[in-house]
Amino acid sequence: MPFGAPEKTHVRVGFVALSDAAPLAAARLFDLGRKYGLTLELVRQPSWAAVRDTLLSGEIDAAHALYGLVYGVQLGIGGPQADMAVLMVLNRNGGAITLSTALADSCRETGSVKDAFASLGRKPVLAQTFPTGTHAMWLYYWLAANGVHPLRDIESVVIPPPRMGDALAEGQLDGFCCGEPWHALAEARGVGRTVALTSGIWPDHPEKALASRRDFVALYPNTSRALVATLLEACRWVDSAAHRSKIAAHLAAPDLLNVPRDVIEPRLTGVYDPARFPKALAVSFFDGGAVNYPRASDGLWFVTQYRRWGMLEGAVTADDAALAAAISQTELYREAALLANVPLPDERRAAVLCDGRAWEGDASVYLDGFDMRR
Template identity: 45%
Template sequence: MTGTRQESGGAWIAGSDKPERTRVRIGYMPLADCAPVVMASVLGFDEAYGIKFELRRELSWTGMRDRLVGGGIDAAHVLYGLLLGLQMGIGTRASQVAVLMNLNRNGQGITLSRALAAKAPDAAALARLVHGGALRPSFGHTFPTGNHAMFLYYWLAAAGIDPFEHCKLVTVPPGQMAASLAAGHLDGFCAGEPWGQRALREGAGLPAVSSEEIWPDHPGKVLGTSADFAAANPNTCRAMVAALLAAARWLDASGANREAAAEVLASPGYVNAGRDLLQHCLAGRPGQAQAADGWRGHNGLHFFAGGAASFPWLSDGMWFLTQQRRWGLLRADPAYAAIAREVSRIDLYRDAAAMAGVDLPDASMRSSTLLDGRIWDGSDPAGYAAGFVCAA
């Protein structure tokens, strides 16, 4: 790289590395895991890298998708699965996208209504009810190709429940999940926090399983943009990622930082939820000890983890493609690895990590063991997708 550094922030501010845009419109959803985007703006991490975030709150993932495709926003705190569905043209016209970084790990969950939880305290009991013909539950998720739909389907299928045959599936904006459960419109839902916790505290629901139990240390939201924006504004993308890495590192540095972030997010302009509720989601249960690798919020919510939570692993994107293939959203096996390499902009992330002083992993793939004992490492995606019993 060429240029000079700001001593305070480490940003490239001159020469060919100057950001092409100094103001960047970033969409976000009112969720606990929007914390890096909001705090990067509030604490000035963005300005340290020569840009300014203009935050735009969205109320549905469909609205977020449409604004990103239509150019109403430049980048977004967005579901990984949504972006890949857009790349593949599932349910909409295909649009080339870019994943610049992961924004968090874990922090989602499946919540059941109290009435359903009383009848089926676990997935095995739910399967017995469903197969006995006593129940066809209605489950909410947040977007058809998104993370929550894939996690919900995985949990159900691991118990022998076909989500399409045995359940009614409804797309609901995350902020409406708790109210829909309380009103009896849903028997359960999968969504990001704080909405599962709100359902619990308001007496409408009980937690069934955390997303961390389904896929330990899974990717959550990502920083996404269009491929055209990334191509035209690579330095702006590097600056965005560096600023968000700084914010993620700050969030994972201490519980006090997470509690301060919860106070900011609680305001009507951001998540508009109770401060105590958000402190629980971000900083963990009262008395929870600090983990060896940093702070873990409710349901294992991590933002940084030494940089491992932020890296755009190729195998993460490939997993969502395998699930979209499993459930018939993709009619044939895609070129899994090639698509992941095209979408996950590790080149831009690598430069941004150097700017922010963040270490890189030794490889671009990682291995995980999911709820049903299956190992996912990206080595045989077509075989992995074809190996499930509940599949379209």
């Protein structure tokens, strides 16, 4: 290899029971780290708060983590502050918003999320998975785009993804936003109906990151580089439809998702009801390497939303962009991509979100354009 041998050869990687942990499952199943001098141990975590805590304590070395969790910890608004690193993006798309069956029916009948919520006669209780995480931000953005103020018009609560369906069935929730397979399972149980896909909120949005503390990267640069190369190999393998079907069987195992394969597989392979989601974008793990580059502009978007909703005070500053650049381990990624023979995508990309607003990386202009905010 053109770089040194890993300083640490056994790496403990945390994950939460979600379908987009598929690359980690593949890396372990096929021992993909061996090529780079690593063995991977997967450590299931009960919640994103547990991922945060075990990362900060050093009980795990890296994690399949919400993109927004990394930024929340870095900024000290998602728990104790620590310098964090996004080593790569593990997937884009793949989440959803599910409402109780009755509330979903009301949305369809009225043609208005706002009117359906008002018909309850109380604030709806909607769950997400971590206060600064991707699911909170997708939920808030979708609500605002539909005329519902996420800080005033709903009650937002945090629940681990595997608990979402039970909480909905027990009447504790009116809806939730998280990853799969928990939406598919809620539909299979008849307790809820998916009303929006996160890919419809921001097409090809960043979802899970391979995250670590920044001091881990500094202490173990060769290990970190080898870990990224390993997960790039895994993302490339998982990205084909045939391989997704195969990995769904392994994800069903009790030590991973503990959910039937026939619940996991359809949405992992991109099968959605075309009548409800004619433009559905499936979860994407590789796409020729376009998925995985850790762009600072992706992370900066989360900072705009924290400022929008009052989690951070004040206007956008140059420090926001500098913070995102420090978190995004782009040089490490480039070196790992060279090892894994993965092409590099463009540094910047633009997207149009569900409210028609374009995100092109100009945080100040973007933030100033929102009418609904704290």
